[in-house]
Amino acid sequence: MGTMAQPVILTIDDDPAVSRAVARDIRRRYGDRYRVVRADSGSGGLDALREIKLRGERVAVLLADYRMPEMNGIQFLEAAMDLFPAARRVLLTAYADTDAAIDAINVVDLDHYLLKPWHPPEEKLYPVVDTLLEAWAASPDQASDEIRVVGHRWSAPSFAVRDFLARNLVPYRWLLTDDPEGGRLLAAAGADATDVPLVVTPDGKALVAPTEAELAAVAGLTVAPAADFYDLVVVGGGPAGLGAAVYGASEGLRTVLVERRATGGQAGQSSRIENYLGFPDGVSGAQLTDRARRQALKFGAELLSTREVVGLESAGAARLLHFGDGSTIAAHTVVLATGVSYRVLDAPGLADLTGLGVFYGAASTEAPSCVDQDVWIVGGANSAGQAAVHFSRYASRVHLLIRGADLTASMSSYLIQQLERNDRIVVHPHTEVVGGAGDGHLERLRLRDTRSGDVREVDASWLFIFIGAEPRTEWLDGVLARDERGFIVAGPDLTAGGRKPPGWTLARDPYHLESSLPGVFAAGDVRASSVKRVASAVGEGAMAVSLVHRYLEAQ
Numbered sequence: 031m032g033t034m035a036q037p038v039i040l041t042i043d044d045d046p047a048v049s050r051a052v053a054r055d056i057r058r059r060y061g062d063r064y065r066v067v068r069a070d071s072g073s074g075g076l077d078a079l080r081e082i083k084l085r086g087e088r089v090a091v092l093l094a095d096y097r098m099p100e101m102n103g104i105q106f107l108e109a110a111m112d113l114f115p116a117a118r119r120v121l122l123t124a125y126a127d128t129d130a131a132i133d134a135i136n137v138v139d140l141d142h143y144l145l146k147p148w149h150p151p152e153e154k155l156y157p158v159v160d161t162l163l164e165a166w167a168a169s170p171d172q173a174s175d176e177i178r179v180v181g182h183r184w185s186a187p188s189f190a191v192r193d194f195l196a197r198n199l200v201p202y203r204w205l206l207t208d209d210p211e212g213g214r215l216l217a218a219a220g221a222d223a224t225d226v227p228l229v230v231t232p233d234g235k236a237l238v239a240p241t242e243a244e245l246a247a248v249a250g251l252t253v254a255p256a257a258d259f260y261d262l263v264v265v266g267g268g269p270a271g272l273g274a275a276v277y278g279a280s281e282g283l284r285t286v287l288v289e290r291r292a293t294g295g296q297a298g299q300s301s302r303i304e305n306y307l308g309f310p311d312g313v314s315g316a317q318l319t320d321r322a323r324r325q326a327l328k329f330g331a332e333l334l335s336t337r338e339v340v341g342l343e344s345a346g347a348a349r350l351l352h353f354g355d356g357s358t359i360a361a362h363t364v365v366l367a368t369g370v371s372y373r374v375l376d377a378p379g380l381a382d383l384t385g386l387g388v389f390y391g392a393a394s395t396e397a398p399s400c401v402d403q404d405v406w407i408v409g410g411a412n413s414a415g416q417a418a419v420h421f422s423r424y425a426s427r428v429h430l431l432i433r434g435a436d437l438t439a440s441m442s443s444y445l446i447q448q449l450e451r452n453d454r455i456v457v458h459p460h461t462e463v464v465g466g467a468g469d470g471h472l473e474r475l476r477l478r479d480t481r482s483g484d485v486r487e488v489d490a491s492w493l494f495i496f497i498g499a500e501p502r503t504e505w506l507d508g509v510l511a512r513d514e515r516g517f518i519v520a521g522p523d524l525t526a527g528g529r530k531p532p533g534w535t536l537a538r539d540p541y542h543l544e545s546s547l548p549g550v551f552a553a554g555d556v557r558a559s560s561v562k563r564v565a566s567a568v569g570e571g572a573m574a575v576s577l578v579h580r581y582l583e584a585q
């Protein structure tokens with residue numbers, strides 16, 4: 031982000047000669063510290079102020095002529111107050127209009143009125159403006175050089191925007207529509223509360239309900255490949271894909287990584303990974319992702335965000351990948367590292383409340399909103415345990431709902447111990463969620479005792495679901511071998527029983543991570559019988575690249 035822009039002094043006069051003269055005098059004394067903006071009508075002045083607001087800049091002083099057609103100076107200052115309440119206000123008046131100016135002191139909380147002409151400025155203008163600038167500096171408007179998101183507290187599209195920015199590690203400021211600054215930004219963008227989420231960029235562009243691709247562009251993420259042919263295309267930006275990109279690019283392969291949402295994958299959602307080698311104090315998924323991204327970029331890999339791969343085919347020796355928008359990208363080799371996605375909890379009422387109190391995964395952007403409230407988490411694996419620990423720092427109580435009798439079969443013992451030591455976390459064994467309800471956001475959950483079948487209802491505003499995951503590989507149907515659950519079968523698993531996989535024409539057997547389509551490898555959670563761990567995903571990404579080299583050498 032750039033350096034903070036200079037605050038603005040805005041002058042308005044409909045008489046061009048007077049307008050120039052005021053601006054000239056102001057600029058002469060303040061031009062090195064303030065940006066002097068000139069307008070020749072009230073509406074022109076308001077347009078300029080709206081633009082300044084969207085850019086996140088500050089306005090220190092407004093100097094408006096009283097007598098102007100259409101909108102007089104008082105009306106202008108009144109409207110300007112809605113956008114920049116902290117700006118100091120001066121009315122320029124002719125002697126005959128002093129009564130109006132005095133009235134304006136009450137109407138628009140005028141700081142000063144100046145009689146025209148103001149010469150010499152050293153005596154009549156500068157002392158006034160000096161005092162006002164001093165007063166303004168003591169309580170300036172808030173400046174902002176970051177992305178601002180205006181939205182509703184309970185709104186799935188607003189949540190999606192924040193989640194996307196957070197996952198891509200893009201800093202932003204979150205403002206509610208009924209927050210005064212949120213209202214000012216909506217007004218400046220000519221939008222209203224039904225147009226949210228409104229995203230305002232640091233350079234003042236306002237986007238109403240942007241798509242993820244638009245957001246990616248705003249956040250400076252790359253969305254289009256620079257070339258149309260690569261040595262290696264990596265599909266998926268989780269640990270396995272990032273690992274493959276780092277090793278591929280560092281070993282001189284022209285490498286592009288394609289990610290449908292945000293890099294980091296499941297690991298990016300983890301609040302604290304404690305068992306990854308080299309991080310004795312744990313590392314958050316966001317930190318690990320940020321470092322891996324930078325490492326991949328440093329070695330020259332291209333990283334594309336918000337691009338979903340929907341098809342794969344062979345074109346002679348090349349492998350062709352199709353994007354959702356119909357475009358394609360080709361390469362000698364492919365590493366499929368598409369991981370797994372959360373399984374959906376199929377209970378009545380929950381689908382409609384997804385993003386409105388019901389979330390899949392940790393949704394860590396929401397944690398600060400759960401302060402002093404009860405949080406409900408479904409799942410008995412490590413991911414649910416980590417989330418329980420994380421949310422317990424904010425929530426008054428965290429309820430962990432599990433179907434089994436205890437956690438020993440599904441969670442690491444270090445996490446079980448952390449849960450036991452934490453008196454804000456309550457584990458509810460033999461419990462499943464059978465329904466949810468609420469008007470506009472989650473308000474109640476129906477819980478069933480799996481032993482007795484009894485159903486009870488509890489008040490609940492926050493439900494986070496971690497009930498396992500499945501690969502989303504339907505787009506590979508008929509292209510390469512997958513097991514009955516959709517995981518990609520690779521390497522020795524393909525030749526179990528001593529036979530070559532169907533369609534395999536090469537004399538050699540598939541390499542270790544190679545799929546049934548030569549030159550296409552699988553790494554990480556998406557591979558059948560893989561270990562579902564960050565370290566093994568990264569390791570398989572690295573290993574896939576060494577097999578890519580072997581494949582290319584044999585070509």
Ligand SMILES: Cc1cc2nc3c(=O)[nH]c(=O)nc-3n(C[C@H](O)[C@H](O)[C@H](O)COP(=O)(O)OP(=O)(O)OC[C@H]3O[C@@H](n4cnc5c(N)ncnc54)[C@H](O)[C@@H]3O)c2cc1C
Pocket residue numbers: 265266267268269270271288289290291292293294295296297298299300301302303304305306337338339340367368369370371391392412413414416502553554555556561562563564565567
């Ligand atoms: C909350 C949580 C906590 C965890 N904690 C730990 C832990 O402490 N220790 C540990 O070792 N493991 C942990 N895990 C497991 C670990 O995160 C995973 O094993 C690891 O992320 C798998 O990496 P991956 O690259 O194979 O797949 P993923 O991380 O699933 O990444 C796959 C990526 O591919 C993208 N993608 C999918 N399909 C497409 C497509 N068609 N086109 C483009 N992109 C696509 C996805 O958007 C995703 O970003 C945790 C998991 C979760 C969910």
